Amino acid sequence: MSKPEIETFPSPEALAAAVAGRLVVRLAAVQAAGRTPAVGLTGGTIAEKIHEAVVAATEGHEDVDWSNVDFWWGDDRYVPADDDGRNAKQAREVMLDRLDADERRVHEMPASDGPHDSLEDAAEAYGDEVRRLGSGQFDVLMLGVGPDGHVASLFPGHPQLDIDDTIAVPVTDSPKPPPERITLTFGALNRSSEVWFVVSGEGKADAVAKALADGTDLHDIPAVGVTGQDSTVWFVDEAAASRL
Numbered sequence: 224m225s226k227p228e229i230e231t232f233p234s235p236e237a238l239a240a241a242v243a244g245r246l247v248v249r250l251a252a253v254q255a256a257g258r259t260p261a262v263g264l265t266g267g268t269i270a271e272k273i274h275e276a277v278v279a280a281t282e283g284h285e286d287v288d289w290s291n292v293d294f295w296w297g298d299d300r301y302v303p304a305d306d307d308g309r310n311a312k313q314a315r316e317v318m319l320d321r322l323d324a325d326e327r328r329v330h331e332m333p334a335s336d337g338p339h340d341s342l343e344d345a346a347e348a349y350g351d352e353v354r355r356l357g358s359g360q361f362d363v364l365m366l367g368v369g370p371d372g373h374v375a376s377l378f379p380g381h382p383q384l385d386i387d388d389t390i391a392v393p394v395t396d397s398p399k400p401p402p403e404r405i406t407l408t409f410g411a412l413n414r415s416s417e418v419w420f421v422v423s424g425e426g427k428a429d430a431v432a433k434a435l436a437d438g439t440d441l442h443d444i445p446a447v448g449v450t451g452q453d454s455t456v457w458f459v460d461e462a463a464a465s466r467l
Contacts, residue, residue, distance in 0.1 A: 227435065227455040231464045235272055235423040238460050242421055243276035246363060249417070251286040253362050259328075261293040261357065263364035263407075263415065265375075266310030269423045270367060274318035281322065289322040293358065295330045297366060298375035298406035301342050301393075304334035308401065330356065332391075332405045342393040346405045350390035353411065360452070364415035368422045371398070372430040372444030376406035379443055383408065409441075409448045418451035425462040432466040 232238040246262070253260035264270065281287065299310045306312065311331040319329055330352060333345035366374045376394045377383055383392050387410040394404040412418075422431055433439050434446040435457065441448035449455075 227457055229457045232460050235269055235460050238458050239272035239276040242273050242458050243280045247280050247286055249363055259291050260362045263295050263297050263361040264314050265297055265365045265367045267367045269421050271317055277318055278321050290325040293328045296332050298404055299332035300401050301335050301403040302401055303336040342403050346391045346393040353390050361415040363417050365419045365421055368420055368427055368430050368446045370426045370430055372446050374446045376404040377445040384442055412449045415451050416453045418449055418455045420457045422463045423460040427463045428466040431463050
């Protein structure tokens with residue numbers, strides 16, 4: 224397993240611009256090789272900045288055919304589809320709709336007002352969709368990290384950390400609201416060529432330091448449970464890197 228790369232930036236905006244530029248280059252390379260790239264998106268404030276930066280980076284350029292990119296999510300809140308807390312809604316409004324992404328390649332996690340009878344059924348359905356329509360791995364998987372070290376909706380001490388024979392699982396007791404979510408498991412997240420952790424803010428500094436320390440248990444800091452098959456990169460601003 225290769226050692227994680229750490230890239231530090233003076234501000235969240237500089238971080239976002241760097242991630243956006245690298246994403247465009249990576250997706251263009253995959254398409255040039257004749258494949259449809261698969262990207263795992265995350266949510267949160269830094270994700271919104273990255274999505275805005277991707278749009279800015281593509282203005283006047285045609286390096287990537289955005290209609291030929293598969294978009295997935297590592298997790299999402301099990302709330303109505305029009306809820307502002309949905310990672311998918313944010314990504315659509317800020318980036319996907321503006322890039323003319325192909326609706327058939329935008330793979331949202333189910334919402335609570337969708338066709339499924341329960342959260343458990345919704346999680347199983349997303350796992351089935353990944354299995355049926357996924358390419359086998361993410362070319363790039365972006366993950367935020369919480370102050371407690373969680374990634375996607377895999378929280379410290381929760382039973383979902385030890386499930387690796389299922390693609391997606393329900394979460395009913397998230398320590399941050401809303402309590403009901405769907406998340407990919409470690410087994411699914413680790414089927415990624417490149418994993419990019421995107422972290423900003425001093426409130427995340429302790430989690431970043433613990434995640435990058437030797438010997439940290441994933442049950443304490445779940446972020447240590449995800450690594451890229453080819454590379455793992457931590458994109459952090461100076462505040463988030465302040466305890467390294």
